[in-house]
Structures are given as structure tokens and as C-alpha cells.
Amino acid sequence: MSSLNVFAQFGNYSKKKAPQITDQAAIVYTRVSSKEQADHNLSLDVQRKAIEDYAQRSNLAIIGYFGGTYESAKTDGRKEFMRMLEFIKKHKGKVSHVLVYTLDRFSRTGGAAIKLAEELRDKYGVTVFAVTQPADTSNPSGVLQQSIHFIFSQYDNQLRKQRAMAGMKEKFDKGIWVSKPPQGYDIVRTNGQRKIVVNEVGKKLRKAFIWKSEGMKNEEIILKLKAMGVKMYKQQLTKIFKRPFYCGIINHGLLEGKIVEGEHERMISPEIFLKVNNIHTGSVGYGVPHKKEDSALPLKVFIKCDTCHQPFTGYVVKAKGLWYYKCRTDGCKCNKSAKRMHELFEELLDRYCVQEELIEPLKSVLIAEYNEMNKGNLEQQGILASQLREINKKIDGLEESRFVLKEMSQETFDKFYPRYIKERENIAAQLDKCKLGISNPEEAIQYALSLSSKLPMVWHSSDAGMKEKLQKLIFPEGIVYDRKNEVFRTRKVNEVFALIASLSGNTPKMKKGQTILMMICPFCGLDGTRTRDLRRDRAAF
Helix, strand or coil, X not given: CCCHHHHHHHCCXXXXXXXXXXXXXXXXXXXXXXXXXXXXXXXXXXXXXXXXHHHHHCCCEEEEEEEEEECCCCCCCCHHHHHHHHHHHHCCCCCCEEEECCHHHXXXXXXXXXXXHHHHHHHHCCEEEECCCCCCCCCHHHHHHHHHHHHHHHHHHHXXXXXXXXXXXXXXXXXXXXXXXXXXXXXXXXXXXXXXXXXXHHHHHHHHHHHHHCCCCHHHHHHHHHHCCCCCCHHHHHHHHXXXXXXXXXXXXXXXXXXXECCCCCCCCHHHHHXXXXXXXXXXXXXXXXXXXXXXXXXXXXXXXXXXXXXXXXXXXXXXXXEEEXXXXXXXXXXXXXXXXXXXXXXXXXXXXXXXXXXXXXXXXXXXXXXXXXXXXXXXXXXXXXXXXXXXXXXXXXXXXXXXXXXXXHHHHHHHHHHHXXXXXXXXXXXXXXXXXXXXXXXXXXXXXXXXXXXXXXXXXXXXXXXXXXXXHHXXXXXXXXCCCCEEECCCEEHHHHHHHHHCCCCCCCECCEEEEEEECCCCCCEEEEEEXXXXXXXXX
């Protein structure tokens, strides 16, 4: 029989083999887990020296160094680690070993580390070798030994994480924020104590909260912040307004729904935070799904049903090209022609119109009325502003004594500083309530009067966006449709327009010579119901 070697060509052999490396060449990978270790720990030097001593004893030529910095081993996506793997792939057949101090320096990913080490052996002929945990991976026993080390490294990592999470939860429970603070805060360390304080950006964000509480739109707030050097986009600002951390409250996920009062410095008071979010959740149309505004239905969502108090939606009868408003509640059966609704709304606007010859006399009366309304606020504002200056002086003096002159002990500083900060927040909150909403009331009144002389025409001829703005300007909380009497009702009207209507005799009389006005004041932002004698005012005309 002929030689059996002739049958070798028919064998089923693996085409992929690890390259045969004739020269023993190694690369070195060292790392620590944190920046503090890299800056202040000698571990990197210890690792490198031990690896170089082993390479010298084993006649291994070192052709590259990787790592040498801080990288977490929780994942294998580390920058230096990836650079090392790319080097191996690029120099396939030229690298025989990856030398590390211990296997957990290479990876703590358990099964993923085992797979990676196997791939390096089988595909590139590279052995991962720990100089303090030697294992011969050329045989199954050595591979098993190395794999056990990788598994235990991952297990140790998981135990550390569990302990760390438990420690974090304990601190959160005590009101101590241990994660990175949000925008507007810095971490400072004084005499070994870690504190989270409001920084310069935070002081500007504080203004944003106050502006929002006064009713300013997000777009305008973003522009004002930009002018102050703080870049912001709309979604980011919304997230800031909704984060209780800024008013001293901690609600981290580790607390599982528990709310804790934090020890960090408050940027704003809880009252301002809640006011800002009440403005958001209480605004007309909040939480109501809506499509892009349609010029045919500018009153959609703005009108509410008097029976079920739900916002109106709308639809079109395509065959006839007719638009209708309807209550969004099933079974309410309140449908109304858009044309008729618009006629009724223009009739409502007409009640807040003033004849042009009455503009100047009305202006004088409105300015006098405005000054009378805000007289107390102005006096109180001056008092609070003075108190705010005094408390700021006390806080500045306290900080100077403690941190600059070193005259005050930390114990004394901790005793008075939180008290002064809380007092400042209370004064700022009171001052916010009585501040004027506009800087030039005379100009605002003149504009309102000019607009009020032609309200139906302005609304009728405007586009959908302008109509919506005008609607909300005059009726901040929208209007209610009374289907039985086929009229619109509203409880709250912009103060200026309400006064125009009352002085012109266009509001319903409650008692002889009196008119009740339930409104939101655009100047001080306060809700109010007041009854006033208007006979003297009307006599002016």
C-alpha cells in the first residue's frame, strides 16, 4: 500500500492558526483606578518595576508601554487599554506577551476578560501574563487558573460596588449629596470638610428661577442668561426648573422615592421652586396633547366647557370645509361652529375696548389707580431691600472672618452661617412677592389703552400665534363657554383691561355703584378679589 501521507490533502483542518512568534517580545500595561492614586500613589512605579524585573529575568524584550494612568477596569473600553489592543492587532506576530502586575490590572470584567484573553491567545498568539500571579496558559490547567482569577476579580468588583452603594444610600439618607452636583454648584473643601456651594453660574440661575416665578417665558429667560454669559437650551432649562436639588431637597434614585432635606446650600427657597412649577403645571394647555396650531381654531384648548371643565378641541367637516369646536369629553355633546365661537369671542373683546377720546383721561385714572395699588408694595420693597443689604453684609463679614482673616473658628461659622443664609432666602422670597413686574407702568398702560381701542379688529386680523398671545394677555386662565346662555365667562382678567372695562361701565354690576374684579395683577403677580367704589372714577369722564 502506498504511503498514507497522500491522504493528508483530504483532511478537515482549521485554517485559522495563531501566528508563530519566534522572537519573544512583550508589551507592558499598568494602571490605577483613580486620579488620586495616579497623582499621589507609587503603585504605578511599583507595577512597572516588578514587570521590568520579570521581563529581564525571562529574556523578554519590552517593545511598548501602555496605561501608566488611571482607568477603571469595570469595562474594557478604556482609552489606553484600547490603544494597547490596536497595537497588538497592527503588529500581529510581533508581540508574544502582555505583561501586567496582577490580572485585575488587566480587567475586572469576568467572562468578558476570559473571552478576550482567549482571543489574544488563539488569534494573535499573545499571552496575558501577571507577574505576581504566574500561570502557564499553554495548557488547560493554567487557563483554568487564570480564568478563576478573572472571575474573582469581577466578584470583588461587585462586592465593592455593593458596599459603595450602601454607603452612598446612607449618606443620602442623612441629606449629604455624594455625587457630582448639578450645574450652578461647586464642591469646596475647608479644613477637611466637603461642602456644596452655589457658584457664579448658580447665582445667575437663581435669577432664572425668579424670572420664571414672575411669569417670564423660557425663551426670554434663555436670552437673558445668554446675555449674562450662561449658554442654555430649552430642554436643559426645563430640567433645571424641575430639579428639587436647587431648593435644598434630595430625591436620588437610591432613596427609592424617599424625600430628604439636603445639607447643601439652597439656590432658591422651596416656595419659589413650587411657584415656578405651579406656573408650569397650571398654564393653559399644560398636559393636553396638541398638534401644530391651526389658524382655523385659535381658541382650541383656550376655551373650556362649563359642564365638565375640559378644554375644547376641534375638527373640520371636509365635505363642506366647515370648522367646529367641541368638548373633548366623550358624551358631553358640546359642538359649536368655529365661526359662531369667533363672533362671540369678538363680542367679549369688545367689552374691553375704549373709545379713542377716552384714552388720555383713562390713562390718568389708571396711573393713579396703579400707584395706589402698589403704594404699600413699594414701601415694603424698600424695607426688604434694606434688610437684604444688611444680611448680605453679615454673610460677607462672616466669610471674611473665617476664610480670609482666620479670626473665626469653624464651629462659630457653622453656627451662624446657615442661619444667615436662611434669613436671606426668606427676605428674598418676600421681596420677590412685592416686586413690580414692569419697569415702566406708564408705558405699559399707554400700550394697553391703544390696544384696547381696537381689540376685536386686532384679534381678527392677526395670525394664529398672535391671536393666542393676545388671548392669554387679556385672559390669563382662558375662558369658559356657557352653552345654555351662549356666552363666554372668565373669572380672571388682566388688571389693566379689567380696569378699562370697569371704568367704561362694561362689567356686570354687583351692587349699586360697585363692580367686583377678580384678577391677576400683571405688576405684582398676586391673585386678588377686591370691591371698589367706581362712581368717583366714572365722574372723571
